[in-house]
Structure formats: C-alpha cells, structure tokens
Amino acid sequence: MDGEQMTDATLPKLGALVDVPNEPGAKKPDPIVVGDDISRQFGGLRAVDVGHIEIQRGVITALIGPNGAGKTTLFNLLTGFDQPDSGSWTFNGQPIHKVPAFKVARRGMVRTFQLTKVLSKLSVMENMRLGATGQMGERWWMAPFRFLWEGQEREITERADELLVRFKLDAKKEDFAGSLSGGQRKLLEMARALMVDPELIMLDEPMAGVNPALKQSLLGHVKSLRDEGRTVLFVEHDMDMVRDISDWVIVMAQGRIVAEGTPAAVMADQRVIDAYLGAHHDTDLSDLDEAAIAEQVMTEIQEGE
Amino acid sequence: MSDTDSIRAAHQTAAEGAVLRADNVIAGYLPGVNILNGADLYCLRGELVGIIGPNGAGKSTLLKAMFGLVKVHEGSVTLDGVDVTNQRADQLVSQGIGFVPQSNNVFPSLTIEENLEMGCYQDPKRFTERFDFVTDLFPTLGERRKQRAGSLSGGERQMVAMGRALMMNPSVLLLDEPSAGLSPVMQDEVFVQTRKINKAGVSVVMVEQNARRCLQICDRGYVLDQGRSAYTGSGRDLAGDPKVIELYLGTLGATG
Amino acid sequence: MDLMDVLRAALTQALGPNAIVFALAAIGLNIHFGYTGLLNFGQAGFMSVAAYGLAVTTVMADLPFWLGIVMSFLAPILLAIVLGVPTLRLRADYLAIVTIATAEILRLIFGSVEFKEQFGGSNGITGYAKTYKDMNPYSGELDLGILRFSKDDLWSVTVGWTLVALGCLLVWLLMRSPWGRVLRSIREDEDAVRSLGKNVFAYKMQALVLGGMFGGLAGLFLALKQASVVPSDYSTNITFFAYTALLIGGAARVLGPVVGSIIFWFLIAGLGSIFNQLTDGADPILPTWLMTDTQASLVRFIVTGLGLMLLMIYRPQGIFGDRREIAIDGR
C-alpha cells in the first residue's frame, strides 16, 4: 500500500478502505494484523472474545469502547504480554500468537501502556535511547568497546532530541523520568515507543491527561507517521481526537467487536451513542439547565431522607 | 511587576472568607527545586473551581501541597480561616477535605468494596448508604464488588478512585483529573455528578485536562503555568479568551 | 592503649585478602542487585560452587590444578544458568528467598555426611593450593609500619587487588554502555523494556552469570588464600556481609563495593582490636563487670549492626550513591 500517498495529509485516508463494509470483523484489502477467535477469560469474566479482527496497513485505526470493554486486554494479547485462552493472529502474514512479547516488538509491533511504565531512575534521555532498536552496544561482547557503538549512540541521541522537542520534554531531558508529572509520563511513554521505529504502533490512551494544546500539535505528528507508511492503532476516549485523525474505527464492548467503520459512520450509530458516547457528548454542559440539576439534587436529597 | 502585584492584591481581597485558600505557596519535591513558585488559589464555600494548564505546570503539586502530601516551603494554606499548612493528610480528612489523586489512586490488593470502605474509614457507619449511592452511579463497581482493584481496567480504576472520594462526606473535595481514562459517557457523568455534589454544598477544586468540559461546569477557573496562576476568571471567560485558547486549550473539537 | 596497633590491624585487614573476597563478592552483587535489580541473596552459593569446583577437581578427582581453576570458573556459570532458567521470572523478593534457599541447600549438601566422599563433609577439603603458593614471587614479608603482610598474604593481595581492579574496569566499561542501560532499565520495569523489544530474560541471565562469576571469583580467591574449603565458610552470613559492604559503598556505583569492603573490614578489625585492648590483661581498662574479654569481641558486631543502621538512616545511598536516586523511590 506504499504507493498510495494522500496529497492532503489532514484528510482521512480512506483510499483502500472505501469499499470495506461498515460491519464488525470486516475484511480489509491489505491487513497488517489478522486475528481469529481470540478469547481471554478472567474467572467468570470474558474480557476478550473477538471473532475476527483485521487492522488495515498504513492507516490510523481507533479502538474505542466503554471502560472494561477489553481494549487493553486485547492489546496485551496481541503483543504477547498476556496469553489467550484460545485464538491465533498474524502480523504481516506470520503467526505471532505464541511469540514472546519482546520478539513481537522486534518484528515491528510496539505498544504503549495505559498505566505508564517509565523507568524512574533513568533520565528522560536514557529512557528515549533505550527505545532504539538494533543497538550494537546492547550486546555484551561489544558493550565494553566504546568505539564500536559511539557513532550509533550519537545518531540515536539526535533522533531522541528531535522527538523530545516535539513532545515538549526537552527541558526535562536530564531529569529522572520518575520525577515527571502524570501527563509528561504519557508523553514520554509515546515518544519512547516511537524511538523503536515500529511498523505498527499501538497506543493505549496516549492522550489521556495530555494538555489539549499539546495534544493538538501531537496529532500532526501521528498523522505524519501514517504518511511515512506506518500503521497506527490507538485506544482513546477523546472523540475529538478520534474524529480528527482516525481513518477507521473499531468499537468493542464486553469483549466483542460490536461495530466498525469510518469515524463519521460509527459515531452516528445509535448503539454506539447509547453505550459509549452518551447523550450529552456533543452538548455544552454549562448549557444544561441548571434548574434541572438543582431539581434533581433536591429530589435525591429528599429520597435520601 | 506592579501589574502582577495589583492582580494579586485583587485576588487576595476576593479570597476573603474562602473555605480553602493557598497563598503564595512555594513547594517542591527535592531540596532546592521549587515546582510551585508562589501559587495562589482560593475556593469559596459552595464554589466549583477548575484548574487547567500545561503538563508539568504544577497542578497536581498544588493539590498535593494543599493536602499536606508535598511539603510547603513558604506561603500558607488555610481551611476555614485556620492555618493548615503542612498538616498531616489524615488530619485534614477529619477536618473535611477529600482528595482523589491523579495516579496510584486505588489500593490494588483490596477489592472494590474494600476500596470504597476505605473511603469512609473515619466513619464506617455510613458505608452501606454511600455504597449504594456509588454503585448506582457506577453500576460496574457494584457488579464487581469482589474483584481486586489491581486487576481493573484503567477506566474502572478511575471509577473506584472517584467512588472512594464520594464515600466520604467532605466539605471540600480536591479532584485531580477525575475524568481521565473514562469513556465519554462516563466522563460526562463525572462532570455532572461533580456539579451535583457541588450544588449540594460541597466546595470542589478540580484539575482537568479535559479543559473545555471543565471550564463549562466550573464557577471559576485558574490556568496554572510554571508553578503560578497565569490567568483566572470565570469558566466561560477563560474558555473564550484567545490567549488561553492558543496556549492551553487548542482548537481541536472547539467548533465540532 | 596502642593506637598504632589498632590502626595497623584495621588497615591490614582493610587492604588484606578478606576485604578482597568481600569486594569481589560485592562487585557481583552490584551487577545483580545494584544494576539489574536481581535480589540475589545466594552469593554464598556461587562462591561455594567455585571453591568446590577447584577443590573437588584437584583433590577428589586428582586432576591438574589448572583444570581445577577452569572448573571453578565453569561451576558458577553453570549454577547461574541452572538457577536462572526457572527463577528469573520471579519477583525480586521471591528471587531473594529462592537464592538464599539454593545457597543453603548447596552448603548443606557440601557439608553432609552422605556426600563426604565427594565433598569432604563438614571438614571440607584441603591440599589443592600448592601450585598457587609455589607461584608466589615474593620472598619476604611487607612491613610498612602501619601495614604488614606476610609473604603469602602479599601474594594473595597482589593477585586479589589485580582481579578487583580488572573487575571494576570491566564493570565500568559495561555499565556506561547501552548494555548497562538495558540492565538498569530492567531494574526499573521489566515490562516496559520488553515492550521495546529487548529480550529481558537474556539480559537478566547475562547479568546473573556475570555477577555469579564475580561471586565465583570471590569463592575461588577465598579458597586459594585460605588453602581450605570448608562448607560453613559459605553460609548466608557472608552474603549479608557482602551486601553490607556494597551498601556502605553505594549500590550501582562502580567503586561502591570496593570502598565498602575496605571500610567494612577496617571497622571490623579496628573495633575488634580496640575492644580487645580495652579488656585485655589482668587489670583491663574497662572493668570486667561491664565487659569481659569474651564480650569484647562481640562489641564489634554490635557496633557493626548499629553502624549499618545509622548509615542507612543518615546516608541511605551509601558513600558514593546518588541522593536523588533514593528520593525517587516511589513508595
């Protein structure tokens, strides 16, 4: 799908997806990930129960769904951090459902964590450098000889510097990552994943807790990833962002995929609105009748007595 | 300089009689590195105050400083006119302040029920009554009451954290990004409920990155940057201020 | 009281073979715990297999000395692998208990009557160190007034400090490299490292083997300088003391373990000597109702225990450590 470059990067890149039906488990023309019958149970709870899933290559796919729908668990399964009760999936046509997590990442499928995992006692810069793959200095037999990896290290540092500027973390470069604020950790988590230079990047609520202004500027970066030919799969509860950058949306609820389609189509789906978006979601809460609230409060207080 | 001084003076006059106020707070985690550089904030009785600002501005630090979890080097925190600077958190709780931290806000090895129980630790008798209220709000929590919080999804945890705060009966509630990680419908629910609680007489100070929503419901907002309050005003004013939009709110979704 | 004697006793121990044994063991622990976060409380086990590797090969199997040396290098590697394959996925505190248990199992087996034929029972094994002694190039003792080594110790000290220096150099080279960075990251959060495509298990194993080899080196050196291998030398206490030395110096610092061991032995020997003098003789300086000479030798342990507590209270990062790193600790 590399040949297909959109001229206007801000427009959703429907291209190949234009013919794909808006239905759960829809077949895509050029899927990078294909999964079948993936299920994971915790005690009596079926957290993930996905019949068929395909992620199109080279586009931005959003995975949305209510809390506890199984999105993170699906991420865990796909990337080898958790073992499924059943199911198989492929990445680039190769089965990876029994492959350990680090090998999945090496093949180019990298994920971030919803509850951030920064390496507290390493500096922000070291966190970034760690992300880079194929470092010669990471092999023990080369490690003692600085001249072998010096050059590569310099390149990595340059790349990290660029990313840090973009994520507004450059001022914190030499600080311990453990001293970052909640939002900064999210940012570092994402920036570090980008250092891996992955083919498919899976972001688990990357923008939760990120300042809106910064969020906006980062969306441009995510889009440019797509334009470089990378695939992005992200979980997000911010519908503005989903609407703005995703080309395709998959909706999960209670472990299953319940809807799929273009952002506009999915968000118009009444079931999605009911279960996920809520009636108010496009209204200004300050417009809600204050009197109504007050009334409600009154009745509740009365009920309580 | 005189400009900021006069603003501060005006702020201080307005703060008279506030239920919770922080004056010129200087605080930090490590010796020699101050995160808050003279932050001011007040919250009148029954008011809902929102704080927004860039990442790393010191919003969480300000809440923690007011709640006695970060040491205040200079300045003062007063509750109902009484100086409570650097008081132990549990003492503040018994004086009626409730706090929901931004991260690590559940007890992972306790079940949901036990987590909520901890919410009314100082007043266990109210448990059943409040528990019903919270599970009404977040039905998932009721269904999974025996599940350990450590195995919950991100959003479910957030519900537990919020629920724990709702178990208390505080007169002042400090919320650090209560909506983060929640689905849109739940986010709205949290905002509406916060407003409701507030209407019922609880003063609320809330930090949010869902800035637009936050400014929509709050009576007054602060924009915190680099450890001090950069702008204050009513929610609507701030949401409309082009400077604030450019620097802190962005345009995404503004027109949608 | 002769302060000169005290100083000499303290210095000679601080720079002597005992400090070297601890320094080597603590360098290994530094790699395990300081850098990688592997809470290995079984360093004594690595020491014992190396020592027994040498002794069993040369004495029980009657093979050449050099083959014994080779064996004592291979044994800790083998132990690291055998121990690591199943246990490296354990959480830090579980790993601590399993390693203690393993070291104790080894020590008990080495000392048991049932395996006396193979390991010499609790008497241990002697009679393998001749080749090492014969290589001694020195013909006399070293006496600098405040420092005195016998001919044998002088040879051991030369060999030992050379090993320590080489070890430190290696650790320094490794830990400033990306490889060292991966280890330190694993210490912080394994899953994060895994998600970035690093084979956490392999790195942990490498760290376990490398640190275990230093432990083995400590055991080998102990066996050579002492010329006897006795199972009770390898009890958990020695691991505890090596940790003490490491933390005195400061974990995750290249020279931390070395400086820590020197200080540890300086204190132990110095205190021993002071209190010995205070209670010695027919009319001791300290009255006997307060302290007998038997009790005097306990005082250094009391003081060591106290000292360790005070050090951790007032300087939890050790001599070299970074205060900021400690402050980050999340709990």
Add this chain to the structure above:
Amino acid sequence: SDDGDKKKDDDKAGSDTSSSAPAPTGDGKLVFGSLLPATGSLAFLGPPEFAGVDLAVKDINEAGGVLGEDVTNVKGDSGDTDSGIAPAETDQLLDAGSDVIIGAASSGVSLTVIDKIMSSGSVMFSPANTSTAFDEGDYADPDNYFRTAPSDILQGAVLANLLVQDGRKNVAIMARQDAYGETLAEQVKANLEAQGSEVAVTVYYGEKAQSFDSQVAEVAGAGADAVVLIAFEETTSIIPQLIQAGVGPQDIPTYFVDGNTASYAQDASAPLPPGTLEGTKGTIPGAETADDFKARLLEVDPDLKDYAYSAESYDAVIVSALAAVEAGDDSGDAIAQHIVDVTGGGTKCTSFADCSALLADGEDIDYDGVSGPIELGDTGSPTAASIGIYEYDKDNNITPVDYIAGQI
C-alpha cells in the same frame, strides 16, 4: 615485636634433635596468641581454654619466664566457622608477634587458618582439635601444627569399649554433623562393630538444626538398648526431647562424650532437673583434672563452670615454652623442632619449673602434663593419652569413675 622472629622458606629438617642449636632467630620474647572461641556457637568452650592458657602463662612467668624474659599472651577470638573472623583474628595475632598460636578449638575453624599460621613460621598448637584430618594428607608431615587433644580415635575406642563392656548390643548414635561429631561417631561405630555390638542407627543433626524431632524420632524408633549422644551445648535441648520420645536417659542408658559431659546441676549455666541424667556415663580425654588444678583455674577465672580442655590448653602452652627453652630460641620454627622432643624420651617431669630446671642442667626431658602423659608423635598429635570415664549423680554432677590410658 619485630619481623626477625619468623623464619621463612627453609625446609624443616627432622624434628627430633636438640643438638647443635643454630643461632637464635627469635626476638627473644616468647609471645602466645590464643585463637579460641569467644563468640559464635562454640563460645561455651572458650572460658576454660582461655583460663588454661592464662594459668600456664602465669606459672611460666612465676618460674622465671623463657630465655630470661616474661612470656606474654595476646587474645584473639576464633568465632565459629560461620562468622569467618578467624583469619582476620589470626592476622592480628601474628601481627602482635605471636610465636605460638594456641587454637583453635574447633577443627573446622582450625582448617581455615592452619595454612596461614604454618606458612608464617609460627606454631599452631590446638588444645581441642580432635578431628583425624590433622594426621592425614597434607598435615601428616612433621610441621608446625601440634595438638594436645588426642584425636577422636582414642575416645572412640574407649567409648565403644565402655558400651561393649556394659553389655550394650544395639546402640543408637545421635551426632552433631560437623568435623567433631562426624569423626567421633564414625570411630565409635567402627569400634562397636568390630567388637561385636551392633549400631542400630546413626543419625546426624545439622549444626544449625532448629528442631530435633525427626532425629529423636529416628532414635526412638530404632529399638536400641543404648543411646550415644555426640553433641555440644545443644544437649540441653536434645535430652528433654529424648525424654519426651520415651528414650531419655532414665529409659535407655545414655552415653555422652567430651562435647557434652559437663555439669547440668542447678548451679550450672544450663541446669536440667535433678535426676535426669543419673547413671549416664560420659568420656572426656585427659587425665584427671586434679582438684588443685581446678582451684588454680578458678583463681584465674572465678566464673568458670566447666573445665573441658583447660588442661590441654595449659599443657600446650607449657610444652611450647619448654621447647623454646630447649631450643634456646623463641621463633616458631625453632619451637616446632623441639616440641616432640620435650614430650617424650628423657627424664620425666611434671611442671614448667621442674622441667626448665632439668633443661638448664642439659638433660633431655619428658614432660607429663595435667592432661596426661603427652607423647606427641610425628604428626604432631598425641600418641598416647588417657581418657576419663565419668558418671552423673542424681544432681547431674559428674564424677570420674575411671581413667583409661591408650595408644593412638
């Protein structure tokens, strides 16, 4: 002290002659270092040993010292093998110019320092090592290691003989698993079997064992007609458990060894109820610790409760001093060459004053000490010794019944 008293890489010649003394290499001052247990699990053995050394030093100096100088005594703590402090303490003792190191008590500890001491040119003289390891392998050669305690071979023989004599046909042995317990248990077992008795079971317990239940159960289940308990101070834990299991000393005749044949009377440090041990027998190497010797020990250390190895310690010091007198030299190597000589063949004498007077007259002496006749063999260990047999009365005090001399 200075460095002149250590003769280095000089192969020792035969150790038997006292002829043509070479020029003295010592510094003229004979210094004893005692490397005995003050801390650790063997610390209970320390006090009598320290007292023995102190008393001997006192006697020597009262008799005019060695080579015209008073001898001195430096104390060190051997700890146990666990604490690992013995090597460091040894360094200190050597530093202090010790020509003879008295110690260590435990065979295990001795093994950790023997090479260090021998190669420093000092003498290592243990009052209490009973392991056979010191007569084997590397240490079989005449060298700088000596001991006054007879190796376990003799005690094993005496104890086994006592059992056979008492008509015990099926014996259970419970022993501490360490250098001491293992060898002694093996010796007893070998002798018992050779002499026609059977050994029902031999159980060992670890030095650090916390519970003895399973060992006791094994002894109780063996159907033995006698129990041999080879233990140190943990005896006070084991005996009650044996009683619980129905195989206490009053149920089945019990035999002790030198490690635990001590007083358990009400005024002892670890008393057992009166009557518990009545009739139990035990063996301790060494001739009778004469009452006046005990009295003199008490002068040195009034708190002394036990006397185990005090005589051996005393003799180790006296023998070394006599050897120095005979050599006319206080260096360790010189002393080592004369030690065997002063203990055998010649005019018998029994005190330092007498012996040194004889030596001054140019006579060859044969020192017989408080611990027995003391004839050291080529390996530096006693070739003859006597073992005392003791029996407990109803107050748990021991009284000697017999002394049996034997050759090793």
Add this chain to the structure above:
Amino acid sequence: MGLRWLALLIAGFILAIPTAAFADDDPTPSESPSESSSATVDSTATPTDVTTEEPVKPSGPGIAVTLVNSSDKSKEFPKGRPLEGVTLTVIDSSGAEVGSAVTDATGLAFIPVEALDTYTVELDEDTLPDGINLNGSNQSDPVKMRLMAPTYVDFPIGATKGEKASFGDKLAQSLASGIKFGLIVALAALGLSLIFGTTGLTNFAHGELITLGGVLTYTFNRSVGLPVILAGLVAVLLSAGFGWAQDKGLWAPLRRRGTGLIAMMIVSIGFGLFLRSIFQYIYSSSTKTLSQYTTQGAHDFGIIKLADKEIAIILIATVAIAGVCVAMMKTRMGKAMRAVSDNPALAASSGMRVDSVISTAWVLGTAMSGLAGVLLAVNSQVNFLMGFKLLLLVFAAVTLGGLGTIWGALIGSMIIGIIVEVGPLFGVPSSIKEVGALVVLVLILLVRPQGILGRRERIG
C-alpha cells in the same frame, strides 16, 4: 487481641494440670518404657554389677569377653543368664594363638596380651551349652587394641535387636511433630507476614524477635522466678512493647525520611546482627533451660506419643493463629494494614493514621513472634540463636504461601513444618532435613511464581 488472652488462659490451664501430675522432681515420667530397654536395665546380671562383687576384675591390656544369653528360646537358660564354661581363643594378626580362656560363672573370660596389636577372637561353639546358639560367626572381626585396659569383645547369643517402629508409626509421629513445628513456624511467619503486609519490609531481624520471646521467658523464669506460664505471658507482653518501641525508635523515623524498602531491609540486617550480638552479650552462647516442663514425658495416644506441653503448644498456637487470622479478615484494621501496604499516601488521603496502623502491625507481629519464641523455648529450650536458625524456614514459609497473604503464611508454614519432619522418612538425610523443605519451596515457586495463594499482577 482478646482471643489471644483466651488462648493463653486455656494453654495455661492445660500446662498447669501436668505440673501437678508430674512434678519436676519426678524424673522418670515415661509411662511405658519399651521392653528391650527394661530388659537391659533391670538385668541383674550385667557384667559391671557382677565385677563389683567378684574380686577377679580383669585389668591391664587384654581381651575380655562376657557371654550372656539374650535368647529366650531355651528354658534351661533364661534370658540374661551368663554362660559359663565357654572357651575363647585369641589369635594375633599372623594367625598365631596368643592365649585362651574359659568363661567363669559371670560369663566373663579374660585373655591378657603383651602388645597392643590387632587380634581376632574365636569362640569354641562346641563348648556352648546345649540349646544355645551363636547368632553369627564364631570369629570376631579383627580388633585393633589401643587401650591399656581390657578390650571387650561381644558375641551375640539370641536376638539382639529391639523392635523397630513400623513405618506407619513413624509417619504418624513425624506428622505430629511436623504439625507442632509447623504451628510454631506459622506463628512467626504470621508475625513476619503482618509486618511485610503492612510495610513491605522484608525483616531480616525477625529471627531475633523470636529469640526475644525465648530469652525473656528465660529471664522471667530463671532470674525473676516466675512460673514458666507467667514468664511466657510477660514475654509476649514485653515483645509487643518491644514491637511498639522499635517502630517508634527506628522504623518510623526511617519512613519519615523516605528511606526506600531495600535500604530498610539492609537496616533490618544490621538490626538483626545488633540484637543477636546483644543477646549473646547478655545471655552468652550456651543453651539455657527453663525451670519447668523441661523433662516432661509423653503420653501414648496409640499411634503417636505427645507430651502435655506439646499438646499445649499445639493448642495455644492454633488459638492464637485463628484469632489473628479472623481479626485480619474481619476487622477494619486488617484491611487498613493491606491498604497501607498498597499505598501509604492514598491511605492517609482516606483518613487513616498510617503511622498508627503500622505501629499496630509491629506490635501484633512482634507479639506473635514473641509467642513463637515462648513456645519454642518450652519445646526445645533457649539459645541466643534459636530465632536466627529458624529464620530461613520462616521466610520459606511466607514465600511459599505467597508474600503478604495471611492464609498463605499459614499454609506455607504447615507445609514447611511437615516436610522438615517427615522428609527424613522418605530419604532426606536427617542432618540436612531442612533441604527437603527448601527444595519443595523452590519447586513450588517454579510452578507458581507468586506462591501458593499469591496473585499475579495485571500488566498494562
């Protein structure tokens, strides 16, 4: 807390009964001495007895043989009867005869020898009385003579072996010991687990807290003169006080400084060394005995034998453990402890006084360990290392069950206790019987890395 007092009362009662029954001045408590032993003890014909009457006590180097019938087959020669008139010959190593003798009325024959050498003794079977047979060779093993006194050689006549206990009996008995030991370990393990479960601290000084219970009991029993039960009570109380004091004096200041857990763990290593040395300083290194219950005999309950004090130990431990477990599960404090261990800052934010919760854990934990020490002291006397020796097993127990879980500590302890005691029956050398438990620990953790009751953490 209330439950423990109850436990102590019950136990005190139980201990008090046997005190009256077997006063300590009665040192022969065993009710049923085994057959074989009584035979030997009661035998009127033991050689030692006889020689005191007979003037012909052999002396000097030589071989002595005493022949006594141990078989009960023959009516004419009852068991224990000396055999007279049997000829014995001593042969030296070259095969030459040294001498021979005939047994006298006491069954004794003595053949003096000149040199201390190796000899063999031969019994002339023809001279044995009719109906009496040798159980084995009529020639002894070569005997190396070392003594300047008679060397005795024995020829077995009739059965010599006593009855061995059956495997089932042994198993039952070791199970009982294992349960008793396991319960003591469990008390200590619960104490450790409480402290770990509240503070996250792996307390390497915990062994000394056990010892503390023991040495305090000893002090109040021997030095102050209280009865053991009272002394034990005081010891538990003082242990609790010590727990409070050490938290206030050491751990609380460390927490206030924000000291990390690892640093605290090292502090505990130092603290342990410190306490251990202090104990040795004060109490010296010998094993001390309590004044009561030291030599209490056992009752025979069919397949197992237990002394009253053992029953009391089992009961007290069970009651105390049950009390603590219930309290931990049911009370607010129990949950507060887990909450504090999860997240102290959040616990404070919920209105808990973190310091007092932790303090409670220390008080309770140290008291439990102290109680373990008291029971251990009653069971196997007092030594300054008694707790330190137990520490590894306590750790193993806590880990095996799953760190920080109360039930886990309990289950782990029982497994450890039983394996330690039963292991030797299944081939674990008894000198290293702890190895069995440690190996099981390692094996179980391989299958369940989080311990038996531990839970896995969620990722992501």
